Amino acid sequence: MAIDDDVREIENAGNPKRFARGWHCLGLVDEFRDGRPHQVKAFGTSLVIFDTPEGLRALDGYCRHMGGNLANGTIKGDSVACPFHDWRWGGNGRCTGIPYAKRVPGVAKTRAWPAMERNGQFFVWHDPQRSQPTDTVTIPPIPGWDAGQWSSWSWQKFEVNGAHCREMVDNVVDMAHFFYVHMAFPHYFRNVFEGHVATQYMHSRPRPDIDPEKSYGDEDSILRSEASYYGPSYMINPQQLEIGGQILDAVLINSHYPVTDNSFIINFGVATKRQEGVTAEAARTVADSLTSALSYGFGQDLEIWRDKARIDNPLLTEQDGPVYQLRHWYEQFYVDIEDVTPSMTERIEVEIDTDHAVTSWKREVAENLLATRS
Known part of the structure; x- marks a missing residue:
């Protein structure tokens, strides 16, 4: 039998045995x-x-x-x-x-x-x-936190077995998975890497073809998000949610720590900015609601991570985001300090053209809604 040299094979060098600095x-x-x-x-x-x-x-x-x-x-x-x-x-x-x-x-x-x-x-x-x-x-303080300007944390913890925490960090650049896993339309998506910080800028809307309890608002809502990893494992994600004519400021913490080279714990939580006339209990209620919607997406992520292959040579399109650049940035935390190279920390900016994806997704959502009504 002839060997097909055109077949793309998955490369997997295995999880690193050291843990991130x-x-x-x-x-x-x-x-x-x-x-x-x-x-x-x-x-x-x-x-x-x-x-x-x-x-x-x-x-x-x-x-x-x-x-x-x-x-x-x-x-x-x-x-x-x-x-x-x-x-x-x-x-x-x-x-x-x-x-x-x-x-x-x-x-x-x-x-x-x-x-x-x-x-x-x-x-x-x-x-x-x-x-x-x-x-x-260092980890930057959230502005206003020590002054009591935020609700208490609505906090959840997940254990992921059978996967390396790199899988979680890949989400920083993975524009398309927000539609399929987190039930949102990303209509603006940009990444900036510099030094020990990797940032994702995203504007999105909820999908109208899903259970409202799994969403953070209706299809007219807008979520503006700026999510930055400070180092290998801790993300601060200020968010502004425009829903029903109201604007809500929230902050999401998305963090993890490794248990072994093949398992990790996710700590994530949401706090909302206190607004005049809004009680602490009301602010916490909103934070719990956002956490519930976000935890659904995390649950979807977990199911994928637990049963996917580690792949070191992902096959990408231009809409898939700068996966290789992100992984090169991430590598700086797995080598000795003296082995960190300028290419791991230099500034890189990539903005994804989302027009084609959004057009395609709108068509898919319309078909889903039509099928639901019929």
């Missing part, structure tokens, strides 16, 4: 501020998160004495105490006391992870080279 959001601050230590499985290991007078702290999850799980222990003063022998560990990683011992060994130190609280969320810094984070790669 950068800040990773582990969840809301309030999740960890309940007087107990918490276990978080991330980066192929286990962490313990606990509260101190100086704020939340993160340590390696297992006691350096005999391997007890610190998350099963208790918080005593400003330290987490191991349930096995009561060795106590401070937020800086040093052993602060061993009640039954005359002295603490000078080498009694565990790994303390660089940590930060921002926007009501808790972050840890990961780097295989153990570098310290700098201000040039």
Whole structure:
């Protein structure tokens, strides 16, 4: 049998075994501020998160004495105490006391992870080279957050098994999937990559041929979105929704952290800007409604990610967006700092012509509506 040399084969080099350098959001601050230590499985290991007078702290999850799980222990003063022998560990990683011992060994130190609280969320810094984070790669504050100008977070968490978190980052440039997965018409779509930031600008309308409960508005609504990844895993997405003559400002957080090289956790939430005459309860209700609509799309994403092939050589059209450029930008977080090249961080701008796609999609939606009515 002759071999067809024209057949396109899928290339798959496998998931990287190292984890990305950068800040990773582990969840809301309030999740960890309940007087107990918490276990978080991330980066192929286990962490313990606990509260101190100086704020939340993160340590390696297992006691350096005999391997007890610190998350099963208790918080005593400003330290987490191991349930096995009561060795106590401070937020800086040093052993602060061993009640039954005359002295603490000078080498009694565990790994303390660089940590930060921002926007009501808790972050840890990961780097295989153990570098310290700098201000040039920090997570920016959401304007007005600390001043109480936003509702509380409407927050959800998803676990994705059998996929690498690159699948999620690819969405930054994937214009077409917003129609098929997130039930929206993107009619403006542009990407800008520069430094450690990758941004997606999108204007869209909801699809009128879907269940209204899965949508963020009617077909006359307009969503203006500016979504920026700051580093490999944390996106801040300010959104302005025009619906029924009203304009609503919201912010979406779309973040993840790896559990293993083949699984990750998604943390995402929505907060709405407080408006004059709108109560905190009303603002939270709107945030919950947006979260419900967005979580439907995420659910669709999850089903695809869990059962798709990793593909390193995607076959693209000009309407598919700058996938290869985005992946080259993303590569900077998986190499040593000294191996980051200028081409990974230089400014790139790509705007997609959406006219043909929108025309085609309008025809498909009209056919769906006609079939529903008949």
